[in-house]
Amino acid sequence: MKAKVIISLLVIFAAAAAWLLSQESAKKQHGNAAYDHTAAILACGPRPPESEGLDKAQAYITREMAKHGWKTVKHSVVRDTPLGKKTFTNLIARYGDHELTHSDDLKNLPATLILGAHLDSKLIPELPDFLGADDAASACALIVELGNTLAKENPAMAKQLEIVFFDGEESFNENMSLESGDGLYGSRAYAIELYKRATKPKHGIILDMVGHKDLDIAIPIDSPKDLAAMMMAAVDKYGYQKHFGMAKGGILDDHYYLNKAGVPTIDIIGDFQHSHWWHEEGDDMDLISADSLNMSYDVAMAMLKELLQ
């Protein structure tokens, strides 16, 4: 009799342990998926403007998102750069069965929220193989997972979202400059179109460097206050305070021209200013962690759900 009770207890204990483990891995599934998307984007090769790698990465994202009902369209512009004329191509995704064959169609598809990241990797002559894993393939990978999960779980919300994978965030000179216009090529071109729309999205979220193994998000101090508070509320809810905070100053990134176009946009960006890997050797897959991507996923998804209600 006693033996039977012990065996029953052991079976219950084993089942409970297995359930806990499966819950734990289910919680991380989004981080794992984003990690795999990051690796797939890096496998396309370096992704500077006009590169084969960028083309391949855009095709990968298009395929992965099409599986869940997202349509994509390209938005290309030609701009003068320190290296002469270059073509920059943003990839824009919308969910649902609307007509979307040209980027002009976006004017007839009002959205509530923009979610974006830059897909281009910096062209660094001394580092021809520079991959930009956390700057910013990981953010694009996370957006693929966010978009696909939202489409599965909440299609009405997905319809309200405009996803943009920017080209030409990186400058050709060492540092970007508003004065010379080197850098932010794709988001500036997108913001000009946005400015012309009769109905603009209410908010924007930019993600950049959100997968670092030592995740240290430091949002610029000029972030829209309501969006910063919303992010911190999500951080508190999940207990991620160690990994998310405010930067000491402003940051020049793709949110800049979206804000100028009248769409208050937060830049959820990792602290690159104190790093030894930013625009250096080492920004590769070894830097990326599924756990970090999972934390960024939780916070971003909480914000999406609140802003798309």
Ligand SMILES: [Zn+2]
């Ligand atoms: Zn960069």
